[in-house]
Amino acid sequence: MPGTNKVKQIGGRLLQALPTVFGILVVCFLLTRALPGDPAAYFAGLMADAESIEAVRATLGLNKPLPAQFVDYITDLLHGDLGTAVSTGQPVVTELATRLPASLELTLSALLLSFAIAVPLGVLAATRPNSWVDHLCRFVVTAGVSLPTFFTGLALMYVFYYLLGWAPAPLGRIDILYLPPQHITGFFVVDALLAGDLDTARAALAQLMLPMITLALFTLAPIARMTRAAMIQVLDGDFVRTARAAGLTSRKVLFSYALRNALLPVITTLGMVFSFVLGANVLVEKVFAWPGIGSFAVEALIVSDYAAVQGFVLCMALLFVGLNLLIDIIYTLIDPRMRDEG
Amino acid sequence: MNRRDFLKGTTALTVGASLLPFLKSLPAEAAAPSDSLVVVMGGTINSLDIHRSGTNRSSYQVAINCYDRLVTFGTKQNPDGSLSYDYNNLQPELAQSWEVSEDGLKLVFTLRDDATFWDGKPVTAHDVKWSFDRAVSLGGFPTVQMKAGLLEKPEQFRALDDKTFEIILPRPSKLSLPDLATPIPIIINSEVAKAHATETDPWATEYLHHTPAGSGAFKVERWDAGQQLVYTRNDDWKSGPLPGYSRIIVREVPSQSTRRALIERGNAGVSLDIPPKDAKELDSMEAVSVAGAPIDNCIYSLCTNLDFEPFKDKRVRQAIAWALPYQQMFDQAAYGMGIPMWGGGSEVTSIAWPQPSPYADNIEKAKALLAQTPYKDGFEVPISFDLSQADWAEPAALLIQQGLSRIGIKATIDKVPGANWRTLALVEKKLPLHLENFGGWLNTPDYYFYWAYIKGNLFNSYNYDNAEMTALVGSTLDMPMDEAAYPGNIKRMIELAFDDIPRIPLWQPTLNVALNPQVDGYEFWFHRQVDVRSLKPRNV
Numbered sequence: 001m002p003g004t005n006k007v008k009q010i011g012g013r014l015l016q017a018l019p020t021v022f023g024i025l026v027v028c029f030l031l032t033r034a035l036p037g038d039p040a041a042y043f044a045g046l047m048a049d050a051e052s053i054e055a056v057r058a059t060l061g062l063n064k065p066l067p068a069q070f071v072d073y074i075t076d077l078l079h080g081d082l083g084t085a086v087s088t089g090q091p092v093v094t095e096l097a098t099r100l101p102a103s104l105e106l107t108l109s110a111l112l113l114s115f116a117i118a119v120p121l122g123v124l125a126a127t128r129p130n131s132w133v134d135h136l137c138r139f140v141v142t143a144g145v146s147l148p149t150f151f152t153g154l155a156l157m158y159v160f161y162y163l164l165g166w167a168p169a170p171l172g173r174i175d176i177l178y179l180p181p182q183h184i185t186g187f188f189v190v191d192a193l194l195a196g197d198l199d200t201a202r203a204a205l206a207q208l209m210l211p212m213i214t215l216a217l218f219t220l221a222p223i224a225r226m227t228r229a230a231m232i233q234v235l236d237g238d239f240v241r242t243a244r245a246a247g248l249t250s251r252k253v254l255f256s257y258a259l260r261n262a263l264l265p266v267i268t269t270l271g272m273v274f275s276f277v278l279g280a281n282v283l284v285e286k287v288f289a290w291p292g293i294g295s296f297a298v299e300a301l302i303v304s305d306y307a308a309v310q311g312f313v314l315c316m317a318l319l320f321v322g323l324n325l326l327i328d329i330i331y332t333l334i335d336p337r338m339r340d341e342g
Numbered sequence: 343m344n345r346r347d348f349l350k351g352t353t354a355l356t357v358g359a360s361l362l363p364f365l366k367s368l369p370a371e372a373a374a375p376s377d378s379l380v381v382v383m384g385g386t387i388n389s390l391d392i393h394r395s396g397t398n399r400s401s402y403q404v405a406i407n408c409y410d411r412l413v414t415f416g417t418k419q420n421p422d423g424s425l426s427y428d429y430n431n432l433q434p435e436l437a438q439s440w441e442v443s444e445d446g447l448k449l450v451f452t453l454r455d456d457a458t459f460w461d462g463k464p465v466t467a468h469d470v471k472w473s474f475d476r477a478v479s480l481g482g483f484p485t486v487q488m489k490a491g492l493l494e495k496p497e498q499f500r501a502l503d504d505k506t507f508e509i510i511l512p513r514p515s516k517l518s519l520p521d522l523a524t525p526i527p528i529i530i531n532s533e534v535a536k537a538h539a540t541e542t543d544p545w546a547t548e549y550l551h552h553t554p555a556g557s558g559a560f561k562v563e564r565w566d567a568g569q570q571l572v573y574t575r576n577d578d579w580k581s582g583p584l585p586g587y588s589r590i591i592v593r594e595v596p597s598q599s600t601r602r603a604l605i606e607r608g609n610a611g612v613s614l615d616i617p618p619k620d621a622k623e624l625d626s627m628e629a630v631s632v633a634g635a636p637i638d639n640c641i642y643s644l645c646t647n648l649d650f651e652p653f654k655d656k657r658v659r660q661a662i663a664w665a666l667p668y669q670q671m672f673d674q675a676a677y678g679m680g681i682p683m684w685g686g687g688s689e690v691t692s693i694a695w696p697q698p699s700p701y702a703d704n705i706e707k708a709k710a711l712l713a714q715t716p717y718k719d720g721f722e723v724p725i726s727f728d729l730s731q732a733d734w735a736e737p738a739a740l741l742i743q744q745g746l747s748r749i750g751i752k753a754t755i756d757k758v759p760g761a762n763w764r765t766l767a768l769v770e771k772k773l774p775l776h777l778e779n780f781g782g783w784l785n786t787p788d789y790y791f792y793w794a795y796i797k798g799n800l801f802n803s804y805n806y807d808n809a810e811m812t813a814l815v816g817s818t819l820d821m822p823m824d825e826a827a828y829p830g831n832i833k834r835m836i837e838l839a840f841d842d843i844p845r846i847p848l849w850q851p852t853l854n855v856a857l858n859p860q861v862d863g864y865e866f867w868f869h870r871q872v873d874v875r876s877l878k879p880r881n882v
Contacts, residue, residue, distance in 0.1 A: 037761035041769055043396040044482050049800075052482040053769075056395050086396045089388035089551060090567045099568070154599055162603045169609035170600050171593050172569055176380060180566075289595040291569045299386075303761040 010325065017321040021314075025077075028313040029070055032306045039304040043086045060086070060306075073310070082314070083307030087300050092311035095296060100315065101186025102173060103285070103292035107278050109189075109208060110215035115270065118220050122227025122266075123259065126235060137224055144221035150283035153214040157287065160210060168206045172289045178203050211288040215281055219273050226269040230262035237261075263334055271327040275320055377879065378589035379861065381872060382601045383614040386594050387571050390562060391550040392525055395482045402525045403592070403871040407573060409528035409556035410581045412437040412451050412470065412507075413519065417865055417876075424633050425865040425876070429785040432519055435581045436465060436529055436557065437507075446514025451507045456580045459531040459557045467501035472532035474499045474509075476545045484526045490784065491521025492820075515820035520784050525869050531555035559585050559875045569594060573874065586863060586878020605630055605856045612864070613856040614872055617733040618677040621854035631859055634852040635866035636681050639790050640781025641696045642734065644742060644846040645804040650774035652721050653804075656842060657711045662775075663701040663846045664708035667745045672849050675737040679854060683847035690840065693832040695787035699840050699847045708749050720750025726767070726776040730760040735777045738848065767803045778803060778845070783868050787832050788818040795839060806844040811835060 040057035057063045061072055076083060082092035125137035160167040168175055173188055178200050181191040189208060192201035234240065235258055243253045282294035293312065300308030385400030392405035416431030434440075437451040457465040475496040477484040488494065492515050500508045511518055521527070530550065538549035554562055559582065560573035573590040593610075595601045602620055604610040606629055616624070616632075625632040646653040646662060653659055668684040686698030712718055725742055727735035736757075743753045753775065758766055767773050780801040782789045792815050793799050797807040818831040839845070853870050862880040867873050 037759065038765040038769075039761065041765045042761045049486055052395070052485065055481050059395065087388060087398075088386065088567055089394075089396065089401075095568070098566075150597075157600065157603060162607060165607070169604055169607070171380075171382075171595065171604070171609070176591055176593070286596040287600055289569075289593065289597070289600060291566075295596060296568065302759055 010329075013325050013328070014321070017325075021317050021321065024313060024317045025074075025310075026070075028310055029073060032304070032309050033066060033069075035301075035304050037304040039086070039306060042303055062306075077314075082311040085296075085300060085305055085308035085311070087303045087305040087308060088296070092307050095308070096293065096311055096315050097186070099291055099293040099296050102290060103278055103281065103294060105173075105187040105189070106208065106211055106215060106284070106290060106292060107274060107281060110212045110277070111219060111270065111274055113212060114216040114219040114223055117216070118223035119227050119266065122224045123231055123254070125224070125228045126231030127254070129232070134228075137228060141221040141225050144217050144219075147217070148283070149214055149218050149281065150287055152217055153211065153284050153287040156210050156214055167210050168203070170210065170288045171207075172291055173204065173207055174200070175203050175207065211284050211290055214284050214287075215277060219277055222269050222273055223266065226266050227262065230265045231258060234258045234262045260334060264331065267327060267330055267334070271323055275316075275323055278316070278319070377587055378591065379587045379611045379874070379877060380609065381590060381592045381612040381614065381874065382595045382604055382610040383592065383872075384594075384596055384598060384601065385615075386568055387565070387592070388567070389551050390554045390565060391547060392528065393477055393480050393484045393545070394547050394551055395480070397483075400871070402869055403874070404554060404562065404571070405525040405528050406867075406869065406871055407560045407874050408554045408558040408562060409530070410436040410457070410465075410558050411523055411525075411527055411529065412453075413440070413523050414582075415520075415523050420635065424635055425863070426635050427865060427867050429520065429638070429868070432523065435523075436470075440519075442519075447511050449509040449511070449518065450502070451509075453505045453507065454580060455505070457557055458578060458580075459534070459555065460561055460576060461531065461534065461555075463531060463533060464504075465529060465557050466504045467507040468504070469532045470507045470529050471499050471501045472535070473530045474527060476530065477526055477528075480545055480547070487524060487526040487783070488521070490789075491515065491518040493518065493521065493527070513820060514822075516786070516822050517784055517789065517820070524783050525871075529557060531557070557581070560590065563589070582875065585875045587874070590874045590877075602856075605858065608858055611858045611861045612872065612877070615870070616854045616856050618675075618679040618852070618854065619733075621679055621852075621856070622677045624856050629859070631857050632854055633857060633864050633866065634679055634854040636850050637781050637853050637870065638785045638868050639695065639783075639787075640779065640851060641683055641845075641847045642676075642680075642738070642849055642851050643778050643780075644738075644848060645773075645776050645778050646844055646846070647771070647774045647776075647804040648807070648844060649772065649805050650723065652715075652717045652723070653774065653844075655715050655717070657715050658717055659843045659846075660701075661708045661711040661715075661749060662746065662751070663699070663843050664704045664711065665745050665749045665751075666701075666846065666848070667703055667741050668701075668848065669703065671738045671741045674741065675734045676849055676851065679852045681850040683849050690833050690836045693787065693829050693836070695790060695832070695836070696847065696850045697836065699843070701840075701843070701846065703745070705748055712749050718750075720752060722752045722754070723775050724756040724773075725753045726756040726758050726773040728760060728763040728767070728777075728779075729757050730763070731777070731779060732757070734851070738777060768800050771803050771805055773803065776803065779851070781868075785868060786823070787835065788815055788821075791815050791835050791839070792819055794845060795835070804844045806842065808838060808842060811838050811842075814838075 040060060040062055041053050044053040044056040061069060085092050085095055088095060121137050125134040128134060157170055161170060174180055181188060181195050181197060181200055184191045184194050188204035189201050192204055240253060240258055243257050282298050285292040285295040297309065297312040383400060387401045389397040389401050390404045391397060392402055412435060414433050414435040415427040415429060416433045417425055418428035420426050436453055436457055438454045440449060440451045442449055453465060453467060459465060478488050478494060478496060492511050498510045502508050534555040535546040535550060539546040559576055559579045561576050563572040563574045565571050571592045575585055575588045598617065601613045605613040608629065621632050621634055624630045646659045648654055672678060672682055683696055683698050685702040686700050688700045725739050727739050739755050743755060746753050767776055780794055782793060794801040795806055795811050796802060796815055814831050814835050818828065821828055853866060855864060857864055860880050861877055863876045863878045865873060865876045
């Protein structure tokens, strides 16, 4: 039965991931402790005396030996308690629950946009090497990679908000006049649409526009590049020549045979870009006051907020495990040969 | 009314639903109605309770705007027309009057009759007692700040009746009353708080962390941590003039470039704490006005650690003070925003503080002094600064590096991340040469010297220890300013500080705030946070 087989496979993969996640937890725990700086002294406040610093240390549980701290951490974790992020004053779980959707909304929409542009661009460039499309592709790729995101972000903001006034004020996820929609998925645009509130959906989308384009420009490059390279390689393949010789239409050859095979490396790249961008879009988040997970993690790291950093790393680790699994499943859908392999 | 209108109605509570259709048709630039105000800031608010451990500086504004204190400072107009708090003019807030006993040991406050908390309960002396007990019992910053005014133990506070509150001091001090006007001694609705206190949390820190319970001019309508804080006016506020805005939205915008675009485009009414470079540029624009008030009792300084062998020699410290390119630093690091603190006379003639030191850029004097010491061939020293202060400290450090190279001292730049700074510089006190920005909340010179020139105290990050200075500060700290010995003592402290020069004054910084010309009534406060109560639309 292929159905139960698949479930078994997924279960097996998840089990395999457990040691990895545990390893990440240990390493992350040790690394945060190895950071220079004393969180107790920092959070006790500027004027605090030695006594109150010790009191804060005790509250944070940092006066215990390391192994005891680790046991505490794991015990809390098993109860679903990630601790409190002292730097923001909120439980880490709450922070992740509000900030992860914000980051995901931004990252996913940006990837969707860049996928929609990059794949056709890559395909066109591959089928017409050295034509103007190919040059355009090369230009976009080079520009996208070489422009830092904060620069693209500021430049877009300068033109579309400051000069033209088309974009709304870059004040985060939603304009001041609107309330965030009721929490369903955590994606404001989707939630507002689900609630049937077109006005709010439009406002949320407007806020999303510039950061999304900024990030899309950045992620465009690897995807377009990979599509082009994979397509060129596949188009040189024997099976394409055979298909052409058999008299199939070029459309059929291109989309059914070539593209389908070329998509595998593109999907891999997409997965890598996604995981990279989710953590790395800090600069975009900062520029557009986007309350995402990247800026949260960086702020926490700067002030040695252990619980927050550990929560972030755990969250990212789980996300990667899930993402890798998802990509493998997509593989099996695209490439029949993968289905039989473990 | 459909859901959308309902939602917006709740957002714009005080705007009134009738205004909404009109608002919807306005372009983005004019989205905020005239009686609400958007404030943008780079920091983040991490608690609504100033007494909680871990509460950061940006969060102090909640204590200022949502709670009342017994007393507050009056307002004075600066020569340039801007407004500033007046340290020498104590005004009633929740207390309508107070009396100080003959011996200065007993302060008796009479509370206003009409003041109520947001839930309608009258403010009583028992609330004051509970709140003060809380501040001195929780430890950390609130307790330290209370101690500065000799408010140390719950036994010192007594509610004589519902409206009369008494403080007993261990000895008379000029700092006690002003200390009551700092953001710390807020009056909390003790009944609400006690209802949410638990065995392990007797002071309701978890509840008040999210839910303020005060009597102040503004209530917190919503707090989206990491994003925004929305204040709505408490229309029943009796402890001062009713604020000019009914709704104030404080948005957290981390990027300074974005904040600048927002204020220039008019989407934000106020942008807090802008760096000197932007202040200078924005000030020349029509669409923005900049309020830059010198920060009282604060000096950006270069500190020489006496634990570092060469700096044990006073002549080496003086040589460094003579070898700094002060004017260049002031131009390139402060963009001319501030008050120069060098090039004063060789004699101390006034007791004003801060005042310029006698040092200036004089390479001959520096070389001559260094030549008398065993270090005439120079030495190597790292110069450290706090990365969160990089906007002024980095250019200043580079110029200091250049300046010192002229007398053979080879300085390397050492950038310290914010979290480590406190531990390395202030607690362990082991940075040989570093830039420091201490400013005292209470505006008297002896208070500054107490924190920065007494061995072991936090802002003496350079291990300065001088018996005469310690004795002087000890005897002056509580002394009233009109006592005969006071000016002489202060003068001697300043002389010692300049002669021993462990802390080389560079300039007195300004606190720069960018304002939309429509916004009036901005007032500078020593706590450097925005007091939104005094803001009002212009011409209304």
